[in-house]
Amino acid sequence: MNMKYLWGIISAICFGSLTTFAKLSMLDSNAETTLILRFLLVSSIIFIFILLFKDIKLLNIIKNPYKLILLGIFFSFETIFFWWALGDMDIIPFLALFWSYPMMILLINSVLEYKINLKSIFLVILGFFGVFLATGGFESLCF
Amino acid sequence: MLLGVVGVLFAALFCALYSKLNESLDYEISVRLFYQFMIAIPLVYFLLGNIQMADIISITLIGWVHILALVLIVSLGGYGFNILSIKKIGALKTGTLDYIEPMVGISLAILIFGESMSALQVIGWAIILFTLINIKRI
Numbered sequence: 115m116n117m118k119y120l121w122g123i124i125s126a127i128c129f130g131s132l133t134t135f136a137k138l139s140m141l142d143s144n145a146e147t148t149l150i151l152r153f154l155l156v157s158s159i160i161f162i163f164i165l166l167f168k169d170i171k172l173l174n175i176i177k178n179p180y181k182l183i184l185l186g187i188f189f190s191f192e193t194i195f196f197w198w199a200l201g202d203m204d205i206i207p208f209l210a211l212f213w214s215y216p217m218m219i220l221l222i223n224s225v226l227e228y229k230i231n232l233k234s235i236f237l238v239i240l241g242f243f244g245v246f247l248a249t250g251g252f253e254s255l256c257f
Numbered sequence: 258m259l260l261g262v263v264g265v266l267f268a269a270l271f272c273a274l275y276s277k278l279n280e281s282l283d284y285e286i287s288v289r290l291f292y293q294f295m296i297a298i299p300l301v302y303f304l305l306g307n308i309q310m311a312d313i314i315s316i317t318l319i320g321w322v323h324i325l326a327l328v329l330i331v332s333l334g335g336y337g338f339n340i341l342s343i344k345k346i347g348a349l350k351t352g353t354l355d356y357i358e359p360m361v362g363i364s365l366a367i368l369i370f371g372e373s374m375s376a377l378q379v380i381g382w383a384i385i386l387f388t389l390i391n392i393k394r395i
Contacts, residue, residue, distance in 0.1 A: 118345045119392065122354035125338035128330050130361025134369060135327045142320030146305045147312040151324055153294045153301065156332040160291040172288050185278050185289060186296025192271035193297060194304050199264030209359065211265045216352035218273035223349060226277075234349065234395045241356045241388035247381025248359045 133209075145197055210251030217242055276348035279340055286340045294332070350395055356385045 139148045164172060175182055200208055216238050223229045246252055282289060302308065316324070342351040360382060366372040 116393070119342075119350070119354060121338045121345060122342035122351045123357060125335055125342055125351070126355045126357035127361050128335035128338060129355065130358040131365060132327070132331045132335070132358075133362050134365040135323055135331065139320060139323035139327060142316045142323070143312050144308075146301075147308050147316075148324060148327070149305070150298065150302055150308055151313065152327050152332055153298050155324070155328045157291060157294045157298065159328070159333065160287050160294070164287055164291065168285070168287060172285055173291065175284070175288070175292070181278065181282055182284060182289065182292045183296060185275065185282065186293045187300070188271050188275040188278060189293045190297040190300035192268050192275055193301055195264045195268035195271060197305060199261045199268060202261030202264060203258055208261065208265050209362075211262065212269050212272075213356065213359070214266070215269035215272040215276075216349065216355065218270050219276055219349045219352045222273055222277050231395070237388050237391055237395050238349070238353055241353055241385060244381045244384030244388060245356050245359050247377050248363065248385060249381070250375065250378060252377055253375060 133205075145200075149193065149197065206250045206253075210246045210249045213245040213249075214242060273348075273352070276339075276343060276352055279343045280348050286337055289340060290333070290336055293336070350392055353388065353392055353395055356388060360385060 136145075136148065143151075164170060196212070220234060220238050279289070339351060342354065363372075363374065363378065367374065
């Protein structure tokens, strides 16, 4: 596998530990408190990092703030719907459905860029089916 | 349950939109992460709520270690490398690589919580591996 895929693999491994650490941290506090504390700490660490090792002027986005604000809004709503839905359904079908998002990227690509690649469609749907089985989604629906 | 399904599909949709938008941004990773989390703090606070000072005070030392692990591994590592990956290979391939996540989650559940895997889950792992081996074709 090519080295350019390494960052994605490391990112997936980091995200993969989310459920375990979230479960452990929720032994001490509720989900909302953990979430807000996490975001506050991350923002502070990044701010200190930029202050010490980069240029504080980087944070001046006044010329073109819209895309960054939209990015923050997308991330916020992803988080809000994620936690809201998590409280309303079992973890296994929840996770199995959440991993449909690469299929949604495929859909957005086809709508915005008129890109339709049959191999991509096949592999992304096959991968989703694999995730559905691996997370126990099939068993939770049938038994 | 139906509301939960709608909710999780919206979460997946916003996750896809977030990944696609990241493809077209020129800002440094640290700047993107800073604003992403800064914008999320008030929105999450007002829409999810339920945060009391007493909850924060009652967190034990080991609880703070877990939160710090979430901050460093998931928030900084996960999102930082995710944006780097989107810049290199695009949102779709990065999203497909994320299929590794359940494999990691299940491995940790087996190692830490002593859970076991069924035959169907093993087949699921094999299918994910097949997809990842063929990721160049996406």
